[in-house]
Each structure stands twice: as structure tokens, then as C-alpha cells.
Amino acid sequence: MGNLNKEIRDGDHPDITEERLKSTFDTHKMAAQIYNSQRAADRRNEITSAVLKIPELQDIKPLPFLSREEKVEEAARKIGILSEHLYDLVNVNDGAELYHLNNVVIGGEGNPLALHGVMFIPVLQAQATDEQKKKWLYRAMKREIIGTYAQTEMGHGSNLRKLETTATYDKATEEFVLNSPTTTSMKWWPGNLGKSTNYAVVVATLIINEKDYGPHSFMVQLRDENTHKPLPNIEVGDIGPKMAYNATDNGFLKLNHLRIPRTNMLMKHVKVEKDGTYIKPPHAKMSYSAMVHVRAHMNNTMAYFLASSLTIAVRYSSIRRQGHINPKEPEVKVLEYQTQQHRLFPHIARAYAFSFAGAETVRLYEKVKKDMESGETELMADLHALTSGLKSVVTYLTMQGIEQARQSCGGHGYSMASYISEIYGIAIGGCTYEGENMVMLLQLARYLMKAAKAVKEGKKVEGLVGYLSAPDNRHSLIDRTPEKSYDTYLKTFEHIARQQIFRAFDKLEKMLTSGLPHSEAWNKCSVELTRASRLHTRLFIAQAFARRVHDVVDFHIKEALDDLLHLHLNYELLDVASYALEDGHLCGEQMNFIRSELYRSLGKIRPNAVSYVDAWELSDMELRSVLGRRDGHVYENLYKWAQNSSLNRTDVLPVFEKYLKPLMMSARKNSKL
Numbered sequence: 016m017g018n019l020n021k022e023i024r025d026g027d028h029p030d031i032t033e034e035r036l037k038s039t040f041d042t043h044k045m046a047a048q049i050y051n052s053q054r055a056a057d058r059r060n061e062i063t064s065a066v067l068k069i070p071e072l073q074d075i076k077p078l079p080f081l082s083r084e085e086k087v088e089e090a091a092r093k094i095g096i097l098s099e100h101l102y103d104l105v106n107v108n109d110g111a112e113l114y115h116l117n118n119v120v121i122g123g124e125g126n127p128l129a130l131h132g133v134m135f136i137p138v139l140q141a142q143a144t145d146e147q148k149k150k151w152l153y154r155a156m157k158r159e160i161i162g163t164y165a166q167t168e169m170g171h172g173s174n175l176r177k178l179e180t181t182a183t184y185d186k187a188t189e190e191f192v193l194n195s196p197t198t199t200s201m202k203w204w205p206g207n208l209g210k211s212t213n214y215a216v217v218v219a220t221l222i223i224n225e226k227d228y229g230p231h232s233f234m235v236q237l238r239d240e241n242t243h244k245p246l247p248n249i250e251v252g253d254i255g256p257k258m259a260y261n262a263t264d265n266g267f268l269k270l271n272h273l274r275i276p277r278t279n280m281l282m283k284h285v286k287v288e289k290d291g292t293y294i295k296p297p298h299a300k301m302s303y304s305a306m307v308h309v310r311a312h313m314n315n316t317m318a319y320f321l322a323s324s325l326t327i328a329v330r331y332s333s334i335r336r337q338g339h340i341n342p343k344e345p346e347v348k349v350l351e352y353q354t355q356q357h358r359l360f361p362h363i364a365r366a367y368a369f370s371f372a373g374a375e376t377v378r379l380y381e382k383v384k385k386d387m388e389s390g391e392t393e394l395m396a397d398l399h400a401l402t403s404g405l406k407s408v409v410t411y412l413t414m415q416g417i418e419q420a421r422q423s424c425g426g427h428g429y430s431m432a433s434y435i436s437e438i439y440g441i442a443i444g445g446c447t448y449e450g451e452n453m454v455m456l457l458q459l460a461r462y463l464m465k466a467a468k469a470v471k472e473g474k475k476v477e478g479l480v481g482y483l484s485a486p487d488n489r490h491s492l493i494d495r496t497p498e499k500s501y502d503t504y505l506k507t508f509e510h511i512a513r514q515q516i517f518r519a520f521d522k523l524e525k526m527l528t529s530g531l532p533h534s535e536a537w538n539k540c541s542v543e544l545t546r547a548s549r550l551h552t553r554l555f556i557a558q559a560f561a562r563r564v565h566d567v568v569d570f571h572i573k574e575a576l577d578d579l580l581h582l583h584l585n586y587e588l589l590d591v592a593s594y595a596l597e598d599g600h601l602c603g604e605q606m607n608f609i610r611s612e613l614y615r616s617l618g619k620i621r622p623n624a625v626s627y628v629d630a631w632e633l634s635d636m637e638l639r640s641v642l643g644r645r646d647g648h649v650y651e652n653l654y655k656w657a658q659n660s661s662l663n664r665t666d667v668l669p670v671f672e673k674y675l676k677p678l679m680m681s682a683r684k685n686s687k688l
């Protein structure tokens with residue numbers, strides 16, 4: 016097969032060039048699959064090229080060498096330049112392009128407008144009336160004001176019904192009185208709340224005539240638009256350094272009987288009339304739309320984080336030589352070791368899978384969003400279930416994959432020069448934010464239990480849970496069908512998910528029949544319930560991957576994706592096989608078959624490994640990793656990178672005279688005695 020990777024460059028490390036010459040597919044055509052169209056893939060590269068030509072948009076030094084204050088300032092400096100020139104420099108057209116521009120120029124550690132774009136604008140789009148949009152949304156879109164989404168409190172994040180911030184309606188003045196009555200009621204965590212934003216959508220418990228109506232959204236001006244000083248009755252600040260994501264000022268907010276006009280409650284779907292009459296929304300959870308928005312997009316964000324770490328690890332593994340396979344031959348690239356392949360390749364397949372599952376999720380999200388505009392809410396439950404499960408499974412598996420990528424780089428993986436630790440720190444926030452993973456799995460479990468109940472009652476269920484009422488084979492046909500017939504794999508995944516869903520259902524029913532209150536029975540079944548949710552979600556991911564491969568027309572791309580899918584199905588099935596061994600759906604012989612298919616897949620993927628990660632088209636500027644450099648010249652650049660360390664400014668640090676010298680002197684004196 017001739018080289019299809021057009022990006023062979025003079026001067027690149029010969030070991031990495033050798034990899035690219037082996038490629039069986041055109042990485043830019045593969046990028047079209049990852050980014051869902053050739054146009055989108057082209058645009059990413061156009062944007063990167065435009066940015067590379069603008070000196071003031073380059074990093075002033077590698078980000079790990081910046082202090083927190085410098086990180087915050089750098090992000091703000093760049094966002095200022097970008098905001099001014101967004102259209103003339105790169106003519107950004109949509110959210111995906113904006114996200115890419117942000118990743119290249121600023122990186123994943125955040126910026127003052129992060130929550131403005133990700134939550135503040137979406138919440139206004141979904142929940143503000145036309146009049147409110149005129150007042151705030153259009154100003155927000157022009158960046159005349161900067162906002163965030165302030166929901167979580169020090170004491171409560173998951174259980175929204177117990178938020179302590181109150182919004183009490185005062186009929187006499189037609190105002191809401193917003194109050195943080197306790198320390199734990201302070202808003203705590205919202206991104207950019209600390210120092211950057213001057214407005215926030217604050218989620219507070221609505222009280223009318225002493226009746227609690229649950230969480231509702233209110234627009235609150237936090238700071239003076241000119242001086243940026245906090246307004247009276249408002250205390251606001253930064254919550255301090257975090258594991259990562261430290262260019263972002265996650266903040267706290269204390270409201271002291273702050274009065275805002277009645278018309279500051281976001282009232283597109285729900286209303287409080289002047290006289291205090293409450294008008295319910297068409298669906299009780301419409302006000303949760305901003306969270307669903309982020310959850311729906313998180314698969315792609317996580318795929319990106321995972322792909323970034325794998326790009327670094329796979330490229331590095333192709334130039335890192337250590338040890339021998341054949342003692343008579345030179346030291347091998349560490350990528351030749353089967354353990355290294357097993358450590359990395361299944362995660363490459365997952366990154367692709369998350370991206371394809373993400374594309375399907377965003378499509379459903381867009382449909383539901385459109386429906387909601389006209390008050391249609393039928394698909395909200397499906398979307399909530401799907402996004403809750405995916406959010407949890409994808410963030411968790413991404414965490415595993417990034418950590419494997421780090422370990423696969425040996426000692427240099429632990430250095431910030433790899434940048435993997437920063438990517439890890441940013442990505443794992445996703446296991447917590449936008450719904451703690453266990454909590455979200457249990458949300459999906461509610462949906463699954465309803466479906467299981469319907470099936471038990473003899474009803475047919477459809478859509479995402481349709482397989483629950485479909486015919487099932489007693490034994491898997493996995494090693495009894497022609498090669499590359501994925502139906503048998505998917506049927507085995509279906510069987511596993513179905514069995515676990517009904518196992519959890521039966522356990523729950525048994526406890527309920529024995530007289531246990533529902534919430535107690537639910538808690539006692541919750542591990543089984545979360546397992547059911549994970550298996551259901553992993554089935555969906557495998558199906559989405561198979562659907563995409565099925566739809567691809569280009570022969571080389573289809574073949575390369577098919578190899579990844581084959582690896583994915585075998586690896587994932589081995590990971591969950593105990594469920595199918597338990598009831599004899601799979602037997603020992605089939606386990607051997609799956610294992611040998613997995614090892615065969617690793618060998619098949621190996622020649623294309625660098626191309627699979629190159630296809631994500633992540634520029635050096637965007638990766639910010641010495642190990643992940645596209646040209647493979649790691650060692651000389653590691654040395655250059657270390658020169659940035661402020662500890663190297665002088666040969667002798669003041670601590671020598673201050674502490675080390677006296678320590679050694681006194682030790683020497685003592686040893687002479």
C-alpha cells in the first residue's frame with residue numbers, strides 16, 4: 016500500500032516518518048469522520064494556520080511555568096485579542112470552530128468567557144423570554160456583559176431540591192429577595208464567578224407565600240459594569256487553586272437579602288405573575304436545560320482530551336527506544352511491545368467511539384432543544400437518560416485512558432513537559448461537574464427500571480431500550496459467524512445489559528414486595544443499578560461506533576475504522592464478559608476466541624497507530640506537549656523546555672546560603688567532634 020498520509024515532512028525524526036509511511040489511509044479523510052464533515056476538518060486546519068501567523072496569540076512561555084495569576088492574565092489577554100478579531104482573523108462560524116480556536120490559542124485550562132459560552136448564553140437562549148433576550152442575551156452575545164451559571168452551593172450540588180439560596184417573592188414591591196442564609200448556602204464552584212463575570216444566572220429555591228416551588232433561575236447583576244466592583248449586598252471571590260483548570264476563577268457568592276425585579280426570573284416556560292400566581296412549566300425539568308446542554312457536548316470534549324493524551328503517548332512511543340525483543344537487533348520502539356499496544360490502542364478506539372456516540376447525542380439534543388421551543392417535551396426523558404449515562408461512562412473511561420497514556424510514557428510522562436497531567440486534571444473534573452457520575456448513573460437507572468417494568472407487564476418498549484423486549488439467544492453466536500459480523504457482538508452486549516437490567520429490577524421488586532420503602536430499597540440496589548446503567552451505555556457506544564462504520568463509503572477509511580471497531584468490540588466485551596459467563600451466554604472457548612481476536616487486532620492496528628492519532632489533527636500549539644511533538648524531536652526539546660524553569664535562573668539558589676549550607680556545616684562540625 017502506498018503512503019496515503021500526505022503530511023511527511025523533511026527533518027522529522029526518521030522513526031516517526033517511518034510510521035507515517037506505513038499508513039493505509041489518508042489522515043485528513045479520517046479527520047472528516049472524527050469532526051463529522053470534510054468541511055469541518057478543513058476549517059479546523061484553516062483556523063490553526065491563521066492563528067499560527069499571529070505572534071500575539073502564541074503562548075508567552077510553556078503554560079506549566081506560569082503562576083496562577085499569570086495563567087489568568089494570559090487567558091484574559093488572549094481572549095481580548097480573539098474577541099476583537101474573531102471574524103476578521105479567522106471568521107469563526109459556529110460553536111465547534113470557536114471551541115477549536117479556544118483550544119489552539121488558550122488551551123483547556125479555561126478563560127474568562129468559558130462559562131459565558133458554555134452555560135450562560137445557552138441558559139438565556141433556552142429559558143429567557145423574548146423581552147429578556149433583548150435585555151441580556153444580545154448584550155451577552157456581543158460580550159458587552161460576561162456571565163456564568165451559579166447553581167452549586169458549598170453544601171449542595173447534586174440534590175438541587177435542597178439548594179439553600181432562597182428567592183422569596185415580595186408581592187408589595189414586585190421583587191424577589193435573594194438570600195444566602197447560611198455558610199453552606201454560598202454559591203461555590205461556578206466557573207468564572209470569582210473575578211471575571213459581572214452577571215450570573217443564579218439558581219435559587221423559589222418561595223411564594225411561604226410555599227417552596229423548588230429551584231428556579233434568576234438573572235443577577237454581580238458587579239458594576241464600569242468599575243467591576245461587587246454591587247451592594249453581594250460578596251464574591253475566587254475559591255482558590257484546584258487540581259487543574261487553574262486559569263479559571265471558580266468562585267463563591269454570598270447574597271445578602273439582595274432585591275431584584277420580578278422580571279429577572281427567567282420566564283420563558285415558567286411564570287410568577289405580579290400577584291404571586293405561579294404558572295407551571297410544560298415539563299418540571301425544563302429549567303435543567305443548561306446542564307443537559309453541557310452533558311450532551313461532553314462526549315466530544317472527553318474524546319478530545321483522550322485523543323490529545325493518546326496523540327502524545329503514541330507519537331512518543333514511536334520514537335522512544337528501550338530494550339530488545341530480538342537481542343541480536345537494535346533496541347525497539349516501545350510501541351512494539353504488546354503490553355504498550357494493549358495499554359494504548361483500545362483507548363484510541365474508545366476516543367473514536369466517544370466521538371461517534373457524541374455526534375449522535377448532539378443530534379438528539381438539537382432536536383429536543385427545537386421541540387422545547389414550542390413546548391414539546393416528549394423526548395426530554397430519553398435525552399436526559401442518554402446524556403446522564405454517557406456523561407458518566409465516557410468521563411470515567413476517559414480518565415482511565417489518559418492515565419494509561421501517562422504511564423505509557425514512563426518517567427517523562429510524569430513531567431509537565433508531557434502535559435498529560437494537566438489534560439488529566441482538566442478531564443477528570445468531568446466525572447464530577449455537570450452531575451456527579453454515580454448520581455447520573457442512578458438517573459439513567461430510573462429510566463431503565465421503568466422500561467424493565469413495562470416489559471415485565473408485557474408491553475413492547477422502543478428506541479434506546481428497544482432491545483429489552485427483543486428476542487434473545489440463550490447462547491452467544493460470537494465465534495460461529497463469518498468474520499467481521501458485528502451483529503453477534505452487539506447481540507452479546509445487548510444480552511449482558513438486558514440481564515443486568517432485569518437482575519437489578521428483580522432485586523428491587525423483591526425488596527419492595529418485602530415491604531421496604533422505595534428509597535431504602537433503591538439504595539440497597541444502587542450498585543446493581545449503576546452496573547445496569549453502565550452496561551446499557553456501553554452497548555449504546557458500541558452500537559454508535561458500528562453504525563458509523565456501516566455508513567462510511569471510502570474504502571480505506573472504512574477498513575481502518577473497521578479494524579478499530581473490531582478491537583473495540585473484543586476489548587470491551589472482555590471487560591464485561593463476567594456478566595455473560597455467569598449465565599453461560601459465553602463459554603470458555605468463546606473467551607479464548609475473543610482474546611485471540613483482540614491480540615490479532617492489536618497487530619492489525621500497529622502499522623496505523625500514529626496515523627490514527629494524527630487523524631485528530633491536533634497541532635503542536637494545541638497539544639502543548641514536548642513528548643507529543645509532531646516531528647518526534649523529543650529529547651533536544653525536553654532539554655530546551657527545562658531551561659524555562661525559574662530554578663535555573665542562577666547556579667546557586669538563595670536557599671543554599673539560608674538553609675542547606677548551615678545544615679551541611681553543622682553536620683560536618685558534628686562529625687568532627
Ligand SMILES: CC/C=C\C/C=C\C/C=C\CCCC(=O)SCCNC(=O)CCNC(=O)[C@H](O)C(C)(C)COP(=O)(O)OP(=O)(O)OC[C@H]1O[C@@H](n2cnc3c(N)ncnc32)[C@H](O)[C@@H]1OP(=O)(O)O
Binds near residue numbers: 166172306308
Ligand atoms: C460544551 C460543553 C463542553 C465542555 C464543558 C467545558 C467546561 C465547563 C466546565 C464546567 C461546567 C460545569 C458546570 C456545572 O457543573 S453546573 C452544575 C451542574 N449540577 C448538576 O449537574 C447537578 C446534578 N443534579 C441534578 O441534575 C438533579 O438534582 C437530579 C440528580 C437530576 C435530581 O433532580 P430532582 O429535581 O431532584 O429530580 P428527581 O426527583 O430525582 O427526578 C424527577 C424526575 O425528573 C427527571 N429528570 C431529572 N432531570 C431531568 C432533566 N434534565 N431532563 C428531563 N428529566 C429529568 C428524572 O429522571 C425523574 O424522572 P422520573 O420519570 O424517573 O420521575
Ligand SMILES: Cc1cc2nc3c(=O)[nH]c(=O)nc-3n(C[C@H](O)[C@H](O)[C@H](O)COP(=O)(O)OP(=O)(O)OC[C@H]3O[C@@H](n4cnc5c(N)ncnc54)[C@H](O)[C@@H]3O)c2cc1C
Binds near residue numbers: 205260265453
Ligand atoms: C471543575 C468544576 C467546575 C464546576 N463548575 C460549576 C459551575 O460552573 N456551576 C455550578 O453551579 N457548579 C459547578 N461545579 C460544581 C459541580 O457541578 C458539583 O460539584 C457536582 O454537581 C457534584 O455535586 P457535589 O459537589 O454536591 O457532590 P456530592 O453530591 O456532595 O457528592 C459527594 C459523594 O456523594 C455521592 N452522592 C451524592 N448524592 C447521591 C445520591 N443521591 N445517591 C448516591 N450517591 C450520592 C456522590 O456520588 C459522591 O460520591 C463545578 C465543579 C467542578 C469540579
